[in-house]
Structure formats: structure tokens, C-alpha cells
Amino acid sequence: xxxxVSRLEKDVSFSHFAFASAMAKPNLIRDLSELLNLGSKxxxxxxxxxxxxxxxxxxxxxxMRGKAAPFRxxxxxxxxxxxxxxxxxxxxxxxxxxxxxxxxxxxxxxxETIELVESLxxxxxxxxxxxxxxxxxxxxxxxxxxxxxLPEHWMLLAAxxxxxxxxxxxxxxxxxxxxxxxxxxxxxxxxRLMERKLKPYIxxxxxxxxxxE
Numbered sequence: 001x002x003x004x005v006s007r008l009e010k011d012v013s014f015s016h017f018a019f020a021s022a023m024a025k026p027n028l029i030r031d032l033s034e035l036l037n038l039g040s041k042x043x044x045x046x047x048x049x050x051x052x053x054x055x056x057x058x059x060x061x062x063x064m065r066g067k068a069a070p071f072r073x074x075x076x077x078x079x080x081x082x083x084x085x086x087x088x089x090x091x092x093x094x095x096x097x098x099x100x101x102x103x104x105x106x107x108x109x110x111x112e113t114i115e116l117v118e119s120l121x122x123x124x125x126x127x128x129x130x131x132x133x134x135x136x137x138x139x140x141x142x143x144x145x146x147x148x149x150l151p152e153h154w155m156l157l158a159a160x161x162x163x164x165x166x167x168x169x170x171x172x173x174x175x176x177x178x179x180x181x182x183x184x185x186x187x188x189x190x191x192r193l194m195e196r197k198l199k200p201y202i203x204x205x206x207x208x209x210x211x212x213e
Contacts, residue, residue: 017048019083019094020068029090038091044174045124047093052080052127055116056109059102063138077116084123093171094125098160100153101132101144110152117159124167127160151208158205165195 022029037043051067054060060068060076068076087094098113117127132144169191201211 015048017050018067019050019052019080020071022086023079023083024070026086029086029092033090033092045091045093047095050094050096052096052116053099054102054105054109055080055113056105057112059105059109063102077112077119080116081119084120084125088123096125096127098127098129098156099132100129100156101148103132103138103141107150107152110150110156114152114156114159117156117163121163121166124170125163126167126171127163129157129160146210149210154205154210155208158202161198161202161205165191 033039033046036046038046053064053067055077057074057076060073064076065073068079071079084094098117100110102109120127131146132141134141134143172191204211
């Protein structure tokens, strides 16, 4: 379930975990949260990297059957949403990845992923989109590049950025709770500046346009 645990200044974070594993053993999540005293002033939450990868049931069925186990791939979007509910209740903050450009991914597949990202808006988390890289059993496939992006891919990127800007200020506040001045500079200046500068580009991407053009 957990790929590793790191400690830094008495803080604990899990390097990786899985949504399916969390939902298969929800009591373990609750027990770990109690053990770590999560939700306290000293430790408001714990984080870890986890893969959403797609919101498409078709893609999950074709490429992610093992990732969804012991649940069915067709349940993947609902599984991810329910996992976020469980994690929020227990003060876990997922840092999730998405994969853009699965082989034979269609516009409809990407729209399903956008819908999943938007359904996660109220859950404190970060979502990071990545380009498909052919590794393992998929080594023969093509790398996905920016020139391959459909309008829906740009819309997905915009949805992820909007989600992250919604939560990054609060996460920065908690992360820098031991250094309020540093936290103030980062959340009050750097993050807001980035959001203001990127807003016009996000608006273009929401319309399915390549902002570099």
C-alpha cells in the first residue's frame, strides 16, 4: 500500500500510496491517522504521491486493471472520488498525477478525466498532469508531445491548474507554519503573482486553445 515513509524535522510523509489500497483498507487509514495525530496543530495533515492517471473507464479497463484491483476498472472514477472523501476525513492530502496522451486516447476519454478533476474541486489536494512515456510493457508506443495535444488536453491542463491554485495557498500556509514570514512571502506574493500572470493563459486553455500560439 505504501512505497515508503520519510521523516524530516519530525514530520512524516508517505512517498507513494494507492487509492484502491486505501479504499480496500479504510480502517488502516483511520488507524494511521490516529497514530500520527493528524488533524492536530502540530501535524495538520500527511501527504503522499498517488496516481489518478485517467478518468476514462475505457482507458482504465485497457491499461489499469491491476491499479484498480481489488475493484473493477469500470469503477475507477467513483473509486478515486470516494478515496478523496476518505482521505479528507482522515487528514490526508493526495498529490496526484495524471497521464495525458495514452495510446489511442480520444477526446471523449479526456473529457471524462476533466469531469473527474472538476469533481475533486472541494478536496484539498494537488493534481499534476504528465505526458505519456512508453515504458515497461508499452515501450513500443510513441512518446506524447505538446504538438499531439487535442483541445481537450489543453482544457484538462487548465482544470488541473485551477484546482492547484485553489489549494496551494492553504497548503503553503500549513507547510510553513513554523516559519510564518517565509510562508507569508510565498503564499502572499509568489503564489498570487504566478496566478495573476497565468490567468490569461488558463482562460485560453479552458477554451481548448494552445496559449503559446
